[in-house]
Amino acid sequence: MKRFRVRAFLVALWLFVAAFAAQLAIRHLLSARTVLSPDAVIGLSFGAEALAFLFAGFLVSFLARGFAWRELGAAALSLAVVAFLVLHRMKPPSFSYDKFFADTRELFLWAAFTGAGAWLLGLWGASFGVLLGASSSPDLRFAFEAGIARTHLRLNRRTVALLVALGLVPPGLLFAAGVWTRAWDQVARARAGLSGPPNVIAAMRTDALALAVSAAAVVAALLLVGRWVQARAQLAHLAPGQRRKRPATAVMTAISIAGVAVGVWALTVVLSVMSGFEADLKKKILGTNAHALLLKYSSDFSEWKAVMPKALSVPGIAGASPFILNEVILSQGQTPTGAELKGIDPATAGSVNELPRQVIAGELSWVSEPHSIPLTAAKPHPSAQLLGDGEQYLQDTYERKQSHPDELAKGVSPEALREMPGICIGKEMSHSLRAWVGDVVQVITPLGDMGPTGPIPRSRSFRVACILYSGMYEYDSKFAYIGIPEAQKFFRMGNNITGLELKFRDVDAARAEGRRLVTALGGFPYRVKDWAELNRNLFSALKLEKLAMAIILTFIVLVACFNILSTLIMLVLEKTKEISILKSMGARDSSVMKIFVLEGIAIGGIGTAMGLLLGLASCSFIERFGLQLDPDVYYISNLPVNVDGGQFLMVAAIAVALSYLATLYPATKASRLSPVDGLREE
């Protein structure tokens, strides 16, 4: 038993406490001085703390000449006590942004987490130290260790070629399948009378690189299969003694690589699909809504005409448009529906959202020019592309309106119709109100005048000026748009508006740009709410779902790493004699450890590379193949994918880090074998 090194313990404790204090300080400073989101602040501060714990373990391993698990453990335990006392005194905000630590039990939990985290991360850091020879003098070289690791994994030229082939051919085939199905789809469209290439070759010719890659993959796959058949045929002719025996560890190594590859594959594909959903949702939300709203802590926003040019002069702001928002009831005949009635300026609305491009019938500008709304049924725009049975609905409604032109008028004189202000409604609302362009709808606001029996709702007739289609059911069924002057008159607001809609040059900088604008306007009573804040529930739910998915799928990689662990233990048992020989020749403990760590990382790395390629190919396949979804359920026609390089990189980092951790036990075991353990056996 090695003695407990007090000096190492004290240094570890000091470093741990410093890391903990730094985390608190960074969190406090970042949230007070910067515009980073709370998530980013937590990520940065805890990331820094984790790195500091790792580094502390690394340093202490040199002081304690080994893993120092007892010294680090004692220091972590002391840190937990310190953390408990500090948190108890400070009562810092909890992770749910608005709650405070009130409960001592919760503090216990966090202190315990801090201690456990410090210990594990410290040990992880110490493993780097031990690997570099913390037991005496550091040695960063690993040339002969790598050579020996290579022979253990049988990474000779043949197996490397085989691995490269196995790593490239299946993803290549997936990619080829995607290219082929898309080309086939295009040809099918052409046959159905739509524009498209006449045959598959012509369809593929447009994407020469994809064609070349997929052709190469198919050829390589055929060669590989041919080679395999040949090898099997040769094997059948050999006598049993002539067959080369493969040790169990070689098979286990292959299984370990496959395990990591499958885990990484699943993780990347699922995260890419979830990112795809998120990106799609973001696109739809930002298509209908602006990036941010400029609001005021007062009901008086009559100076907006002066504020607009000021806002537009802020460099990061690309557009601004006034809006008024109120809840109303819309009805046509006997069908009422609740709605968010938004007053907009059709001239500038296009600079902050996609409304003008969402019009599928009529014109957005007609809301302020009611004279232009035709008295005969307006045709749907030919370019309108709707999901599911949407296009059919448009055609049917248009034809119905055409055959019953009297429905439009409802006994109102054409002159009176022309004077009615215009309103734009979503496709779903048009469906439920059975209202088409030119139809009259009633808008009722509960904020009416006082009568003898209480408030009397006020109502007014509008004519439908356009039908909008955003692709989000919520928006298409709930929003209606009228001109700003009409809204001001209807809600009796005078010259007031609710606020300004803003568009930024960089969506992701919305928070920072918003703050800059508020500062430029002189701060209070102005305030900016950005899209992330406005849709926090939705995006938080998505993020949580993605995180939960990532954690669950990381377990696949974790299980794969247990494969690595058992493979390495088998290898250590198989190579006990060799380890002894190397030690008798003067190999250090850390050298032996390096051999097995390198092997584990090689297994993990090869598996990760294969998994990433498979994931990438699968994403490309999903994108090109277009897996159908029911648009009435998901409001999206194909399974979306969004390949995010950062996400792939993170998955790779997690997989390699986990496989490194899996090597530590067998590698340490191997390094501690006595030189005579393997010599005694025979």
Add this chain to the structure above:
Amino acid sequence: MEAALPVEPSPAARVEAPLLEGRGLHKSYWLGEKEIHVLRGASFSLRAGEMASLVGPSGVGKSTFLHVVGTLDPPTAGNVLYDGQDAFEMGEEPLARFRNRNVGFVFQFHYLLPEFTALQNTAMPGLISRLPRDEAEQVAREVLELVGLGHRLDHRPGELSGGEQQRVALARALVLKPRLLLADEPTGNLDEATGEGIHQLLLDLNRRLGIAAIVVTHNPRLAERMPRRLRLHEGLVVEA
């Protein structure tokens, strides 16, 4: 660290202390409940360049003795001194470096790494001591020539005969010019003629390179040709 290594002893030390000295070496193993005493206070010394044979019946603990004096296995009690310094007082890494530079082992089985060629196997101690690959292979080539295998550099152990394998093992033990060679029945697995060749080579190398050696053997003729003969008897080393 470097200064603590007894690699280059001062002239005075060379006179006073022998190259290798065992003092009261005890070694015992536990086999279940039973403690087996292999060495019971063995003491001996070996001068630099001296060559000795070690004989004794099977199971008497000759291999254990070699492992202990070769710093592979610490004794239960007693000291192993090189140039008057206790080897097991060194830390793990200095001891490994010392072994790398000063002690060469040859075992009854060749224990070559099967995936590497003769040259790579022989270069391994050089690589372990972090010599550049070219340099390590250059030295290895020279030593392989010395043991008469200059023509079989790129053969793997599986492609060599038993005698050749043992010669490669010998070359590997000698590649870094150690001061002590410990051989554990190096010819125990070879036929007489081949074994005789290895014996001749051992004696030859001792004469030419001045390497001290302890050779464990069952072969009385080889033992007789050694300048000094030791015998392991009841856990003690006695002059035969």
